[in-house]
Amino acid sequence: MSTAKAFTDTQIKPIRFSDNLPAPLSSFIYDGKFEISRSVSQSEFDALVGRAKDELAASAKKPYADQRYTPLAVSAARSFAWLGAKDSGFYTYKNGTAISFIAQPASEKSTAFVLDNVRARDDGEVPTAPGVCLPGAFVESEQPDRARAVGVTFRxxxxxxxxxxxxxxxxxxxxxxxxxxxxxxxxxxxxxxxxxxxxxxxxxxxxxxxxxxxxxxxxxxxxxxxxxxxxxxxxxxxxxxxxxxxxxxxxxxxxxxxxxxxxxxxxxxxxxxxxxxxxxxxxxxxx
The missing domain is CATH 3.40.1000 (Protein Transport Mog1p; Chain A)
Structure with a gap:
C-alpha cells in the first residue's frame, strides 16, 4: 500500500510492502490516481486535511485562475474535496484507512462519485457488488470508467x-x-x-x-x-x-x-x- 510519507511529503516509490521494501510496478489508477494507507493515524489525517484547507484558502489570492481551488461539498465524514482548473480530488478517512484521490483533467462529477462510492476493504475481501478493487479499498460502480490502470505487486x-x-x-x-x-x-x-x-x-x-x-x-x-x-x-x-x-x-x-x-x-x-x-x-x- 502507499506509505504514510506519500500523504505528507514526496516519497520515492511510494507503494511499498509492510516491511518498507518497494512494491515495484504497482499503480492504483481508477478515474484518477489513488494513494491508500493504513499507516496514517486519525490525528495525522486531520492535520493533513487542515493544511490542505489552508492551502486552498490561500490559493484564492493567486494571480491566475488556474492556480486557484474551490472546496466541493461532501457528505462523507472526515472527508475534504476540491476542484481546480487542472485537477480535482479528495482526502477521506474510512475505518483506519487514509485515501487520497486526484483526477486529471479536473472532473467535479467524477471526483464526487468516487468519494461517495469508495470504502475501506479488508485484506482478502471479495466484494459482491460490481466495482473495482484496490489494495485496502473498493470503489462500487456499475458505470464505465474514464481510465483504469490497476496494477498490484504481490510477494x-x-x-x-x-x-x-x-x-x-x-x-x-x-x-x-x-x-x-x-x-x-x-x-x-x-x-x-x-x-x-x-x-x-x-x-x-x-x-x-x-x-x-x-x-x-x-x-x-x-x-x-x-x-x-x-x-x-x-x-x-x-x-x-x-x-x-x-x-x-x-x-x-x-x-x-x-x-x-x-x-x-x-x-x-x-x-x-x-x-x-x-x-x-x-x-x-x-x-
Whole structure:
C-alpha cells in the first residue's frame, strides 16, 4: 500500500510492502490516481486535511485562475474535496484507512462519485457488488470508467524472492494498439527495465496462454541483471478490445525471481518459477 510519507511529503516509490521494501510496478489508477494507507493515524489525517484547507484558502489570492481551488461539498465524514482548473480530488478517512484521490483533467462529477462510492476493504475481501478493487479499498460502480490502470505487486511469504505483478489496463482510443505478442516483446526489451539482457527459453519462446479465459502470449526467460547476476521471469500478455460489448482490458501477468531478496532462504529454481507462473495464470478470472 502507499506509505504514510506519500500523504505528507514526496516519497520515492511510494507503494511499498509492510516491511518498507518497494512494491515495484504497482499503480492504483481508477478515474484518477489513488494513494491508500493504513499507516496514517486519525490525528495525522486531520492535520493533513487542515493544511490542505489552508492551502486552498490561500490559493484564492493567486494571480491566475488556474492556480486557484474551490472546496466541493461532501457528505462523507472526515472527508475534504476540491476542484481546480487542472485537477480535482479528495482526502477521506474510512475505518483506519487514509485515501487520497486526484483526477486529471479536473472532473467535479467524477471526483464526487468516487468519494461517495469508495470504502475501506479488508485484506482478502471479495466484494459482491460490481466495482473495482484496490489494495485496502473498493470503489462500487456499475458505470464505465474514464481510465483504469490497476496494477498490484504481490510477494510470496514462503518465497520472498518471488514477485507477482498483475495489471489490468483499460483500453483507450489514444493508446498504442499492441498485439499480445508485441506487448510481450516490448515488456522484455523496454518497459520494465529488468536488467541488461533477457534470453527467452525455447526454440519457439512464444506460447499460447490464457488469462481470464482470454487467449494471450506467454514467455519465460533468463534475466541478466546489471551486476551480471542471473534471475528468471515469466510473462503473459493479453490484448484488450476497445470495441467489445463488455469491458475487455489489456491484461499482464509478470512473475519474477529476484534472488537478492531471498532473505536467507533458498531461491526458487527456473522450473519452480515457471510452475508458479503457470499456476497463477490459470487462477486469474474476473469476479
Amino acid at each position: 510470496l511469504k514462503d518465497h520472498p524472492d518471488v514477485l507477482i505483478f498483475f495489471h489490468d489496463l483499460k483500453v483507450l482510443k489514444d493508446q498504442p494498439k499492441l498485439t499480445s505478442r508485441q506487448k510481450n516483446e516490448f515488456v522484455w526489451t523496454s518497459e520494465f527495465g529488468v536488467g541488461k539482457a533477457v534470453k527467452l527459453h525455447g526454440v519457439f519462446p512464444w506460447q499460447t496462454v490464457k488469462l481470464d479465459g482470454r487467449e494471450g502470449v506467454g514467455s519465460f526467460g533468463t534475466i541478466t541483471r546489471n551486476d551480471d547476476s542471473t534471475d528468471y521471469g515469466y510473462l503473459v500478455t493479453v490484448q484488450g478490445d476497445l470495441n467489445a460489448s463488455t469491458d475487455t482490458p489489456d491484461l499482464l501477468l509478470y512473475v519474477e525471481r529476484n534472488a537478492a531478496a531471498s532473505q536467507g532462504k533458498t531461491p526458487v529454481t527456473a522450473d519452480e518459477l515457471e510452475k508458479i507462473g503457470e499456476e497463477v495464470a490459470a487462477s486469474i478470472k474476473r469476479r
